[in-house]
Amino acid sequence: MLPPINLSSLLSLKLSGASWVEQENGQSSSRVFRLDWPDRPSLYVKWGTERAAEAIIDEFARLEWLSGKVPAPKIEHFESERQNACLLSSAISGVTADQFLTGRQKDLMDVIAAIAKFLRLFHQIEAKNCPFDASRQRLLRRARENIDSGYVDTTDFDAERLGWTAEQVWDALIKTQPNEEEYVVTHGDFTLDNILIADGQVIGCIDVGRLGVGDRYRDIATFWRSLRKFGEIARRQFLTEYGIDDIDQRRLEFHLLLDEFF
Numbered sequence: 001m002l003p004p005i006n007l008s009s010l011l012s013l014k015l016s017g018a019s020w021v022e023q024e025n026g027q028s029s030s031r032v033f034r035l036d037w038p039d040r041p042s043l044y045v046k047w048g049t050e051r052a053a054e055a056i057i058d059e060f061a062r063l064e065w066l067s068g069k070v071p072a073p074k075i076e077h078f079e080s081e082r083q084n085a086c087l088l089s090s091a092i093s094g095v096t097a098d099q100f101l102t103g104r105q106k107d108l109m110d111v112i113a114a115i116a117k118f119l120r121l122f123h124q125i126e127a128k129n130c131p132f133d134a135s136r137q138r139l140l141r142r143a144r145e146n147i148d149s150g151y152v153d154t155t156d157f158d159a160e161r162l163g164w165t166a167e168q169v170w171d172a173l174i175k176t177q178p179n180e181e182e183y184v185v186t187h188g189d190f191t192l193d194n195i196l197i198a199d200g201q202v203i204g205c206i207d208v209g210r211l212g213v214g215d216r217y218r219d220i221a222t223f224w225r226s227l228r229k230f231g232e233i234a235r236r237q238f239l240t241e242y243g244i245d246d247i248d249q250r251r252l253e254f255h256l257l258l259d260e261f262f
Contacts, residue, residue, distance in 0.1 A: 070205065071203055
């Protein structure tokens with residue numbers, strides 16, 4: 001099958017004979033394909049241009065740094081030129097946590113406990129040697145740049161902010177800045193869709209293009225939000241298993257607001 005995207009001659013040869021299946025890719029403007037062969041392991045290709053290419057370059061750099069620290073896809077090939085980027089990575093077995101929990105309500109609390117344990121381990125990665133900055137100052141600058149460049153999709157705001165303008169969210173964000181922060185290596189998009197599960201256990205994470213040293217509540221808030229459809233009991237279970245007795249509401253709200261711009 002011919003590849004449905006533009007690839008270098010080297011990569012086209014490397015991927016010859018594959019069956020290409022395009023994957024849903026959330027809010028990203030990149031294109032993602034699963035490549036299957038009858039006689040070799042499956043791979044994933046992520047391809048994009050311009051801003052999507054920049055995000056793929058970011059993911060490549062972070063996957064390279066993360067290798068050996070926590071389970072994540074292995075880089076098989078990377079190329080970037082003329083505002084295009086293509087990342088070829090290994091496929092990790094299992095399904096996303098969201099897929100795994102569909103129709104498996106009885107497994108919910110055990111899976112949440114496993115995810116909380118994985119996040120604790122992720123946050124224990126040595127931060128002092130991490131070259132990627134996800135500090136409040138940098139994220140606020142990026143958020144402001146996204147607003148001024150017209151990149152913010154206001155139709156995708158969380159339900160409690162639907163109908164708000166980007167400037168209204170920005171004003172609320174600035175007013176909600178917390179006094180306390182605790183910097184660790186954060187995933188940056190820690191949701192049910194980016195955690196892989198097999199046999200009820202976490203076997204890895206994907207989509208690490210926003211990884212960086214930042215406040216741990218960056219991941220806590222994102223995952224807390226992704227549990228909305230499972231209710232408050234599930235959220236409390238996550239916080240308890242992670243090790244939080246009293247949630248810092250200000251830090252939680254700040255990072256929920258900040259994420260609206262990315």
